Amino acid sequence: MSEVGTTWGQARERQIASMRLTCKILRHILRSVSAEDARELRDGADGWSIVEIVCHLRDFDEIFYSRARMMLELEHPQLPAYDHEAMAIERDYQSESLVDATESLQASRARFADFFEGLSPAEWARGGVHPERDSFSMTDALMQVSAHDLDHLEQITRVLAQA
Secondary structure, eight states, X not given: OOHHHHHHHHHHHHHHHHHHHHHHHHHHHHTTOOHHHHHHOBSSTTXXXXXXXXXXXXXXXXXXXXXXXXXXXXXXXXXXXXXXXXHHHXXXXXXXXXXXXXXXXXXXXXXXXXXXXXOOHHHHTOEEEETTXXXXXXXXXXXXXXXXXXXXXXXXXXXXXXX
């Protein structure tokens, strides 16, 4: 294997490990958050509650996974766009259980990390067209998960710190 291939392979392995780690971190952060606080503490007056953020993470984990599957199954597909604000309202995130949403995210994440771990070099070369970013590779899909996680882990810890 070439040096570049090894480097990319190692980087991908680290990103996959990060995907798994962020769910563990989230579980530690949420351990002492009550159901009441999960619904009442918000990111500003019009911002999401903690339970809404976790539901968003769960649902977008599924969306990211379905986009990655599309890139494997179709030739350079146009990936669908989603309105995360509308989803929060339509799916009534605010009424969901924090524990159930967290457990669902962890199950989804384990499947998604396993998916990435099982990709062949040819499958890593697959891509699509992201609705906000144009050309989008399988590596971009992997990196998007960690970046998205970090944004929302920071958001949750900020909300808790301000309480």
